[in-house]
Amino acid sequence: MRDILASPWIRRLVQLLLSAAILYVLLKDVDAEGVVTTLKKGSIGWLLAAMAVKTSALLVHECRLWLALPKPRPPAKTVVSLGLAAGVLNLALPARAGDVAAIAFMERECKIPPSVGTAAVGVTSFLEAALFGFFLLAVIGLGAAQWTHLVGDGSMAAIWIAASIGLGCGVLLVMALLGKHWSDHPASSSRVVTFIKRTVVETSTVVRDARYLGIQTAAAALQVVLVVAAFSLAMPASGAELADPIAAASFVLGISSLAAFVLPPTMAAGPVAASTLVLPLFGATTSTALAYTVCYWLVAHIPAMVMGLPALFKRR
Numbered sequence: 193m194r195d196i197l198a199s200p201w202i203r204r205l206v207q208l209l210l211s212a213a214i215l216y217v218l219l220k221d222v223d224a225e226g227v228v229t230t231l232k233k234g235s236i237g238w239l240l241a242a243m244a245v246k247t248s249a250l251l252v253h254e255c256r257l258w259l260a261l262p263k264p265r266p267p268a269k270t271v272v273s274l275g276l277a278a279g280v281l282n283l284a285l286p287a288r289a290g291d292v293a294a295i296a297f298m299e300r301e302c303k304i305p306p307s308v309g310t311a312a313v314g315v316t317s318f319l320e321a322a323l324f325g326f327f328l329l330a331v332i333g334l335g336a337a338q339w340t341h342l343v344g345d346g347s348m349a350a351i352w353i354a355a356s357i358g359l360g361c362g363v364l365l366v367m368a369l370l371g372k373h374w375s376d377h378p379a380s381s382s383r384v385v386t387f388i389k390r391t392v393v394e395t396s397t398v399v400r401d402a403r404y405l406g407i408q409t410a411a412a413a414l415q416v417v418l419v420v421a422a423f424s425l426a427m428p429a430s431g432a433e434l435a436d437p438i439a440a441a442s443f444v445l446g447i448s449s450l451a452a453f454v455l456p457p458t459m460a461a462g463p464v465a466a467s468t469l470v471l472p473l474f475g476a477t478t479s480t481a482l483a484y485t486v487c488y489w490l491v492a493h494i495p496a497m498v499m500g501l502p503a504l505f506k507r508r
Contacts, residue, residue, distance in 0.1 A: 214461040226479030231486065233431030239487060242425035247495040249418035250279065253320070256411045257294070260312035260398065266302035273503045274301060280500035283457050283493055291317065297507065307390030314391075315398050318360055319412040325357045327416055328446055331439045364399050371396020420445065422491055430487040432471070432480045440474045444488065463488050 254275035258268045265271070274297035282290030295309035304312075332353075371393040399405060420438065423445050427437035434440050444466045451462025464485050471481040 212459070212461075214455070214465055222482060223479050226477070227482045227486070230431040230480050230483035233433075234429050234483070234487065236429075238425050238429035239490065242422045242429055242487070242491045243495050245418055245425060246422035246491050247499065249415050249422060250276065250495055250499065252411060252415045252418060253316070254279075256319075256408060256415065257312060257316050259408060259411065260316050261298075261304065262308060262394070262397070266298075266304070270301060271298070274298060274507070276496070276500040277503035277507055278500075279496050280504050282452075283496055286452060286454055286456050288317070288453065305390065307387050308394050310387075310391045311394035311398065315395060315408065316412075318364065319408055320415060322357050322360055323409070323412045323416045324419075324446070324449075325353050327420065328353050328442055331442050364395070367392050368396045368399040372400065423488060426487040426491045427484060429491075430480075430484040432476055432484045434471070434474045434476060436474060440471055440476075443470045444484075448488075457492065460485065460489050463492070 251272070254272040255268065257275045258265060258271040261271065275294055278290035278294035278297060280290070281293050282288055291313045294313055295306055298304040298309040298312075299306055374389050375393050375396070398408075420442055423441040424438045427434060427441060444463065447466035447470065448457075448462045451465065455461045457463075464482065467481040467485045467488065468478060471484060472478065476484070
């Protein structure tokens with residue numbers, strides 16, 4: 193079985209079938225009329241605003257990727273373009289496969305070694321995830337008194353989020369120390385060992401630069417705020433009327449992002465499952481949750497495809 197699943201095509205088929213099965217279970221008894229009624233209460237204006245904010249978040253992310261590269265950096269326009277192209281692949285494929293493509297694009301177009309590209313992508317992604325984790329902790333802490341009666345005690349979720357952030361920071365600390373130690377070591381005869389060491393050294397260089405790390409962290413915080421704002425605006429766009437749309441959208445976003453490591457985001461199985469799990473806790477009906485999923489999918493995909501598809505076609 194392990195040998196069968198090792199094939200990328202078999203693995204892709206399993207992921208598609210799993211997504212289809214999840215969608216079938218969640219949508220087989222859906223009240224389509226209720227979903228349409230909810231969407232009619234929404235607003236195209238809010239939807240366009242959400243897409244505009246999401247577009248800004250994408251551009252900030254690609255600028256952060258450019259900033260993560262060592263000097264002298266390649267042209268920002270090139271890095272932003274290849275990052276947008278890779279983002280389209282992240283929508284179609286699970287497990288952040290687009291990040292691997294971004295590393296390959298940077299090597300081919302900018303002559304950036306894979307170890308340097310891996311470090312840049314890794315730091316960019318980690319800071320984004322860590323800042324979003326801190327945001328969720330703030331949502332749980334500050335909003336606890338308002339919606340604990342809906343979702344119950346959030347302490348366990350907070351513990352898991354804090355533990356994940358702590359583990360990630362611990363890994364970065366270890367890489368910073370190892371990178372400093374390995375920076376003067378001679379290259380290994382093994383290409384794999386050399387790649388790992390160079391990636392750790394490059395990551396260490398970034399992490400130990402307090403000024404640079406501060407700039408990257410501030411940019412990551414801006415990106416997180418824009419992303420959360422975009423999916424929060426998708427609430428009124430869908431016609432969903434919830435008391436705390438920011439908290440609800442944040443948890444849907446968090447669960448959907450985790451699901452994207454296993455399921456292709458384009459199939460929408462992750463967002464559908466997240467919305468139907470989270471939004472009823474905030475007082476939404478199933479029809480309202482599914483209406484929000486429609487707008488969530490549009491906000492997640494339309495800006496990325498409009499900017500990313502032309503960039504991807506250039507690289508065929």
